[in-house]
Amino acid sequence: MATKSDADKASATSSSGANPASASSSSGVSTVSGLNPASRGITQRKGQFLIAPRRHPGMQMMGIAPLSFSMVEQALKESPDIQIIDRVGPKQVVGALGTGLNEGGVLVALMHEDKAHALAQQAQGQLIVERDQPLQLHDVGYLQQPPLANCNLPAAGAAFSAEFVVMGKGQPVAGAEVYLFGSMLPAQGVTDAQGRVRLTLFGETATSLRKLYVKPRADFWSFYQMQPDVSDSELNMVGLRALSDWPSLKNFPQQQQLTWGQRAMRLDQLPNTFRGQGVKVAVIDSGCTNTHPDLTQVSRGYDIVNKSINTATWNIDTLAHGSHCTGLIAGLDSAGGIRGFVPDAEIHVCKLFPGGQVSQLIDALEYCIEQQIDVVNMSLGGAEPSEALEQQIIRAKQAGIACIVAAGNSGGIVQYPGSSPNVLTVAAIGRVNEFPADSYHAQTVTPVVDANGFFSASFSCYGPEVSVCAPGVAITSSVPDQSYAAWDGTSMAAPHVTGLAALALAHHPDFRGSGQMRSAARVERLFQIIKQSCQPLMLGDQRRTGFGLPDTLRAVGLAAPQGLPAAASTVASTAAGLSALMNMPALQALRMGYRDLPALQAQTTSLGIPLGLMSFPIPGNYPQTISPGMMSNLW
């Protein structure tokens, strides 16, 4: 089968190399003055598509004649953006395309993805347009995604070697990780001081390259290109967008910003006197670099990894993960950077990465018990549940410690300890238009997007254990030494809820007087307030969002819990449990009922109300009778 023509390749190179003005401010483009004049920008190469008239019997029954193959072929030939490279005869069956072909066959054409999409739309169902997919051998070696390898793979067959230069703000970007994926083993490298890296893939050609991913250390958006048009003879240039090029991060970090997630949780509407004073928060993670301008107030910690030598090295964060999480929770309220939820809270850092074992997490929780921590952030997990860890989580809960845990990033079931019934588990959501379309963040979007632009992140774990969801895509926060990075993960979602939990403990009326006594009951009440504060999200599967997105104003008692009239707020905040539950919207109450079914049954039995006859008033609707059977179907 023919491959991309030299003429087409030359045209792509020429057009992409003719836009120097945009090189410093947008990604994936053009040459830069002073750089090798032969360099070229990375764009998407044309993909290979199969095109055929659709010949569905149902259409013929409706009197719709199939399009003529020759007419289709002629129309495609006249389109300057489409290049027909082959015509497969009717006897060569290609999947569903071959079914019922009486005339012509299947056209193989090169075009860009958006052109193929437009073509399919214009044909209104009468034309099959699908990508000519690469096939794989079904042996185990190919089914499993191989681990990333470096650029020094052992030679095997023909090699495709390409050199890249990564630029940002007109300067080379050093230390950026560059991944080039073919049909088999990917190649990986890190840019040098000149922003350059050479990658070599064996057994690949320019047309078999599947994706290019560039991940800067900090201060720029990532770049991700499917079917990249990469040259092996010219220098390939990737221009990265600065974080501050994004409208919501304008003048960042010189000017202080909130993350889009903090704004979605209405932190921006909270009076400035609500700052989490008096609450102790622990971040169990990779440490926290407290020389970062957003984190200079962090002065307490415990390095468990280095326990036998020096526990004071918790402030060396070689992985940046802990600094990112801590910034979201407690970033200083200053002129610049990212402000956290509780800049006045007392922050404790428990370092257990690199490394990270269940035993070390148990040790970290012991520290939290000793230090009388109020809220713990755990953006971590393991493969299997641990009885020893579960016992320690229960001890912590009995000591009044609320554990906020990330659900996990495998895209499957919730991981442990997120699956523990004694923690509050957080899944991740994203929001469209909060990141560049050519960044890796765009790969996390799932099909259902609500009216506010929210979507469940593709990587987020899900299940009935998910309590709430929070922003976890394209979250900007502090990283060592004095930079910022936009990251994805339930790791980033959990700190949003940890910060909100600390705010609730510090400022909600229920936690004054006897309500502030440390106990498991206080933890349960806190979890209940957070759930009741949630804005429910309808993203297709409630297991991905739990009660929804927590709301800061409701969590501190400044606004009525979701579904409650303002006058009922006081009642709900003091009469915990069933009274609040029964005034919730039916769906939300049902979700609580599913998770807390045993407690709900005990409460209703004590009041003499059969669970199956409980009714839930729905504002603007009618009372519904709920049965336990319905609950099990909701998830």
Next chain:
Amino acid sequence: MPLIQSAPGRGRYLVSSANGEKLSAFLSELSAHPELHLLDTLGPSQAPHTAVFDMPHEQAAQLQQKFAGAGELMIEPDQKLKMFDQQAASQ
């Protein structure tokens, strides 16, 4: 606690108990198990609830059977944890 790489055939295990006295009793009998290397104890210094051992996998399996009968002590592998950012998944 810097991680000690276990030798082949050995691994890190947690022995824990909701009842600290049971664990203390077990620790006092360690001389009877020379192949068990105590790495750390976790919990209040006077009454630890969890002990970290390096021991042969076979020994761990035997202890698991022994503990299962009494139901007072538990043994499990000291699993690795990972951070839940999306760096790895994006690659």
